[in-house]
Amino acid sequence: MSAVEATLEVVDLVKHFPVRGVGARQVVHAVDGVSFSIAPGELLGLVGESGSGKSTVANCVLRLLEPTSGSLKLKGREIAHLSRREMRPLRRELHMVFQDPYSSLDPRMSCGQIVAEPLAVQRLLPRREIDRKVDELFDQVGLRAELRHRYPHELSGGQRQRVGLARALSVSPTLLVADEPVSALDVSVQASILNLLRDLQEELGFSCLFITHDLATVEYLCDRVAVMYLGKIVELAATAELFAAPKHPYTQALLSAAAVPDPEVQRSRTRVVLEGDIPSPIDPPSGCRFRTRCPLEPRSAPASHETEPPLLDVGGGHHVACHLVAAGEAPTVADTAAAAS
Amino acid sequence: MSALAETAAGPLLAVEDLSVRFDTDDGSVHAVDRLSFELGAGEVLAVVGESGCGKSVSFMSLLRLLPETAVVTGRAQFGGTDLLAAPLSRLRRIRGREIAFVFQEPMTSLNPSFTIGNQVGEVLRRHLGLSRAEARRRTIELLDLVRIPAPERRVREYPHQLSGGMRQRVMIAMALACDPKILIADEPTTALDVTIQAGILDLMRDIRERLGTSIVLITHNLGVVADLADRVIVMYAGRKAEEAPVHDLFARPQHPYTIGLLGAVPRPGAGAQRLREIPGRVPSLAELPAACAFAPRCPRADDLTRSQVPELREVAPGHRVACFHPGPEADA
Numbered sequence: 193m194s195a196v197e198a199t200l201e202v203v204d205l206v207k208h209f210p211v212r213g214v215g216a217r218q219v220v221h222a223v224d225g226v227s228f229s230i231a232p233g234e235l236l237g238l239v240g241e242s243g244s245g246k247s248t249v250a251n252c253v254l255r256l257l258e259p260t261s262g263s264l265k266l267k268g269r270e271i272a273h274l275s276r277r278e279m280r281p282l283r284r285e286l287h288m289v290f291q292d293p294y295s296s297l298d299p300r301m302s303c304g305q306i307v308a309e310p311l312a313v314q315r316l317l318p319r320r321e322i323d324r325k326v327d328e329l330f331d332q333v334g335l336r337a338e339l340r341h342r343y344p345h346e347l348s349g350g351q352r353q354r355v356g357l358a359r360a361l362s363v364s365p366t367l368l369v370a371d372e373p374v375s376a377l378d379v380s381v382q383a384s385i386l387n388l389l390r391d392l393q394e395e396l397g398f399s400c401l402f403i404t405h406d407l408a409t410v411e412y413l414c415d416r417v418a419v420m421y422l423g424k425i426v427e428l429a430a431t432a433e434l435f436a437a438p439k440h441p442y443t444q445a446l447l448s449a450a451a452v453p454d455p456e457v458q459r460s461r462t463r464v465v466l467e468g469d470i471p472s473p474i475d476p477p478s479g480c481r482f483r484t485r486c487p488l489e490p491r492s493a494p495a496s497h498e499t500e501p502p503l504l505d506v507g508g509g510h511h512v513a514c515h516l517v518a519a520g521e522a523p524t525v526a527d528t529a530a531a532a533s
Numbered sequence: 534m535s536a537l538a539e540t541a542a543g544p545l546l547a548v549e550d551l552s553v554r555f556d557t558d559d560g561s562v563h564a565v566d567r568l569s570f571e572l573g574a575g576e577v578l579a580v581v582g583e584s585g586c587g588k589s590v591s592f593m594s595l596l597r598l599l600p601e602t603a604v605v606t607g608r609a610q611f612g613g614t615d616l617l618a619a620p621l622s623r624l625r626r627i628r629g630r631e632i633a634f635v636f637q638e639p640m641t642s643l644n645p646s647f648t649i650g651n652q653v654g655e656v657l658r659r660h661l662g663l664s665r666a667e668a669r670r671r672t673i674e675l676l677d678l679v680r681i682p683a684p685e686r687r688v689r690e691y692p693h694q695l696s697g698g699m700r701q702r703v704m705i706a707m708a709l710a711c712d713p714k715i716l717i718a719d720e721p722t723t724a725l726d727v728t729i730q731a732g733i734l735d736l737m738r739d740i741r742e743r744l745g746t747s748i749v750l751i752t753h754n755l756g757v758v759a760d761l762a763d764r765v766i767v768m769y770a771g772r773k774a775e776e777a778p779v780h781d782l783f784a785r786p787q788h789p790y791t792i793g794l795l796g797a798v799p800r801p802g803a804g805a806q807r808l809r810e811i812p813g814r815v816p817s818l819a820e821l822p823a824a825c826a827f828a829p830r831c832p833r834a835d836d837l838t839r840s841q842v843p844e845l846r847e848v849a850p851g852h853r854v855a856c857f858h859p860g861p862e863a864d865a
Contacts, residue, residue: 446728447801
């Protein structure tokens with residue numbers, strides 16, 4: 193992968209938010225040293241539960257937020273601290289699809305205008321050609337041409353998300369950042385949007401950072417997966433590898449907790465239920481951030497209390513941040529669940 | 534499973550021909566159309582469907598929780614009372630005490646300005662006439678029942694001090710306060726993270742086993758259904774499309790909508806196998822046709838489908854389907 197220049201290279205990304213109105217100066221450690229890269233044409237899934245920092249990573253990559261520190265390279269160019277004005281020409285390289293198709297489209301613009309706007313702002317095409325391009329985009333995302341003159345409120349959720357996708361792809365971006373693009377849609381509609389995203393990616397070859405809480409969606413769509421917990425990546429691997437042999441106890445717990453839509457399978461599985469809640473990102477635990485909920489904490493202590501486990505390559509690009517894995521053990525949380533019951 | 538013996542003695546709740554219509558300025562909206570079902574003692578019944586299929590409205594109408602614009606018809610027998618015809622005074626004794634609701638949003642269902650102890654205690658004092666001290670003691674027991682750690686401390690805390698999962702446990706504790714016969718849980722895990730969701734599902738299973746409470750699980754999440762339900766009703770556009778024991782439904786779905794729904798969700802382990810799409814969109818309830826509502830999206834649609842409403846018919850014991858051309862996918 194190092195032979196080809198990465199589309200996106202994130203190194204040690206940190207984003208802290210100051211907490212206002214509290215006596216002592218406190219910060220929310222939303223993202224605390226995250227590194228990953230996305231190769232040309234690659235789909236990377238960033239998975240985590242609420243509060244893991246996955247959306248903050250997306251917003252930093254999109255430079256809707258300025259990182260506290262760290263490096264963000266888009267096709268080799270450092271963008272972490274560019275100004276709004278400096279970012280503007282790069283906006284054609286980098287586009288986004290948001291979670292909520294109800295609030296992310298301007299209700300006062302027709303769908304055609306919404307899709308045409310990035311083209312006009314970037315002055316990529318003369319006016320007459322924009323029209324033709326919009327027709328082409330509508331066709332590409334499977335919308336009837338007459339919907340160009342409709343307003344977002346006249347469309348269903350699935351159609352709106354297609355408009356959002358057409359807008360994002362209008363400038364032929366190198367990197368598409370999609371933050372939970374189907375979680376607000378009905379189940380029967382989700383499938384068509386996921387299929388569409390996959391078809392368009394194959395056809396157009398853009399790279400994609402796909403943010404989601406749903407593991408099954410990642411398995412369906414992505415080439416590689418990064419799992420986040422409390423501002424850190426705990427595991428990163430090729431999709432098939434991660435699902436077949438998850439190494440980090442948190443990934444294992446997450447996989448075991450996801451309910452499988454098959455009663456035979458679901459009822460015969462050993463499920464690991466994590467104790468407690470995700471700790472506050474204002475004051476994250478020392479050492480390993482997962483140690484307060486890790487079923488294997490007795491085995492990893494005291495190292496897990498003292499030092500933070502680095503994200504190590506355990507072979508074949510499979511990265512894990514766990515003291516037990518680093519020590520050459522193969523931790524499985526399922527055993528502890530079976531032993532406890 | 535001890536439920537089965539009791540079911541023979543007759544269902545706990547029998548709903549017949551339930552219809553709910555909203556009269557609006559733009560005409561009538563048919564939210565529920567002639568829905569009939571039974572719920573056995575100790576049974577977990579899942580009601581599945583997408584937004585607007587009428588799954589929540591049906592159950593709110595049973596407790597007459599809908600606004601006055603709703604026109605509700607039908608019968609709902611619960612222990613000798615027709616819920617839809619009973620005087621409100623009778624219904625007030627059933628709501629919360631015999632049939633309790635848990636809503637989707639644990640973030641907004643609790644009052645932010647009262648402590649947890651206060652809110653759970655209020656239910657006990659109002660419905661059961663307990664004293665302040667008795668209510669406090671029972672509240673701690675209930676929080677313990679729903680496995681909230683350190684309940685003595687939690688009763689003094691406010692909702693914002695609790696996480697989403699803990700708040701949902703408090704909501705379930707409130708619903709269980711009067712030892713109801715039926716717990717209606719409307720998307721109880723939808724707002725929660727998966728690791729928290731698993732804990733809530735375990736808790737509901739535990740409650741059914743320990744207290745014998747019947748549970749109605751309203752959800753769009755087929756994984757949750759597969760985990761917990763004994764029997765499933767699939768709803769589409771206000772009507773029952775299919776009804777079957779859970780294993781039967783997942784192994785041998787008959788209605789093309791059910792088949793489509795099961796194929797539309799990515800499954801762990803299935804890798805990149807292409808998802809099945811259901812073309813089109815959920816129909817507007819204002820224009821509910823005198824035909825199969827799924828016909829415009831159905832690969833099996835024909836003239837018959839487009840001109841008549843299919844009645845439910847039994848294709849296997851306990852397995853009913855409202856389709857002119859039912860059957861597994863191969864027939865399609």
